[in-house]
Amino acid sequence: MGPRAPVRLSKHTSNLFRPRSKVPGEGLDVSELGGVIAVNPDARTAVVQGMATYERIVDATLPYGLMPRVVPQLRTITLGGAVTGLGIESTSFRHGLPHESVLEMDVLTGAGEIVTASAEQHADLFAAFPNSYGSLGYALRLTIELQPIAPYIALRHVRFEDLDQLTTTIEQITLDHTYDGEPVEFLDGVMFDPEQAYLTLGRGVDHVAEAGLLSPSDYTGRHVYYRSIPERSRDVLTAYDYLWRWDTDWFWCSRAFGAQHPIVRRLWPARYRRSDVYHRLVGLEHRFGVARRIDRLRRKPAHERVVQDVELPIEQTADFLRWFDANVAMRPVWLCPLRLRESGGPGFAREWPLYPLRSGKTYVNVGFWGQVPITRADIDGAVNIRIEQAVAARAGHKSLYSDAYYEEADFYATYGGATYQAAKHTYDPDQRLTGLYEKAVRRR
DSSP states (O other): OOTTOOBOEEOSOOOOBSOOOOOSSOOEEOTTOOOEEEEETTTTEEEEETTOBHHHHHHHHGGGTEEESSOOSSTTOBHHHHHHHOOOOTTHHHHOSGGGGEEEEEEEETTSOEEEEESSSSHHHHHHOTTOTTSSEEEEEEEEEEEEOOSEEEEEEEEESOHHHHHHHHHHHHHHSEETTEEOSEEEEEEEETTEEEEEEEEEESSGGGGTOSSOOOOSSSOOHHHHTTTOSEEEEEHHHHHTTTTTTTTTGGGGGTTTSHHHHHHSOGGGOSHHHHHHHHHHHHHHOHHHHHHHHTTOOOEEEEEEEEEEEHHHHHHHHHHHHHHTOOOOEEEEEEOOOBOSSTTOBOOOTTSOOOTTOOEEEEEEEEEEEOOTTOOTTHHHHHHHHHHHHTTOEEOSSBOOOOOHHHHHHHTTHHHHHHHHHHHOTTOOBOOHHHHHTTOO
């Protein structure tokens, strides 16, 4: 690899959903950077290599009754990926996003240097790294905070037939961490349609009996987790199964492969019902287009991939959900409240310049993943563009792991352009790492 050759990682797994053009030459081999170096149960910290998956981290911390403060919902998301590309889950209403639990990290920069970044040293890189998607450098080692987790998680599924009432309840729980006299440690939800939405409230318990049930549920076999939400008002899972409750069926997307059909499910080995397997199947379809050819032969309409997570301020969430259901009509959608993590007193939180969340505000992540039919007259990305416009009109923004269509000026106005360019000049002066806009929008 020449001194000015472009640099990219060589990874066996990915949770990105945007196609990327190939870069000539070999990528950096990171196969030896996937371990957990140490867990300190007294300090409640872990030292982890950047390419370690959350599955591996959880396996190392759960024996101590500990978990990362935020565990993204898919097993093969890496810690480095969740920090530079952001992650979210049901503890985000209390603990924000994964990068907010990082104490320090070693970063291989585009300049070929390894620097240790924290709030005290190389603070500019530490602040700009989240949402930079590897365009400033790669995290090699990170020290993260952990939190206790009980052996079981008791769940309560609360139905809402009015979206305004749903968002009012989200705000109340986010501020108080309680609902109807019960503590709430985990919070997410699903909208099946605007008149049938649920919040799932979780709390840790030491014994199944504390949840009022006889045994924990198992959604790794013939039962599907999201289908249980309208069927049961109360549930309990082991801590391990709770953390990976969405992974077995990739939320609900495994139905596209037939994995939720009772006969197929019995024949499909459980060890292959997981998100990374489904992601590889999608990759094969992108490469060979078998399903597209079959649809053309059957004269079915063309489809556009709509795989997005967007963040809306709480006061705009109900309006967006109604717009989305009327104009895009994908069901169900995931709901995950979040706030920046408070530090230094109530209402005060550090803001991160490349991702526009504001201190003291509640947001809701709305996740929707699938395909929608399009007409021949539609331009490339027509539905995604309309969603971007609808989100921006409601003072929201979206994650950049999937297709994006922003104009460059609008993109950098939204995602901390001045801060990003300053960090890029300092830590990648020769532009050896692909730029953020080039990655997120131009698919390089």
